[in-house]
Amino acid sequence: MRNRNLLYKKLESLEHILTNLRRIVNTQEPIEVYKVNITKAEKMVEDIRSMIEREPFSSGERNRL
Secondary structure, three states: OOOHHHHHHHHHHHHHHHHHHHHHHHHOOOHHHHHHHHHHHHHHHHHHHHHHHHOOOOHHHHHHO
16 A cells, blocks of 8 residues: 555544544534534545545555455
8 A cells, every 4th residue: 555654644644533523523613613623534534535546556555456
């Protein structure tokens, strides 16, 4: 996988967003703040998914499909 480090950074960012969402719930912040962070998390998931789809398959992966 060529972009392994970039994927790890994206996943780490997603973890931070999820941690922030937990904090928002625990401190009972306004729902708008929660919605903004959910949108960020959804965008991050889409970014990661598209990065994975752009990666070429290895020979072992092709045989499993």
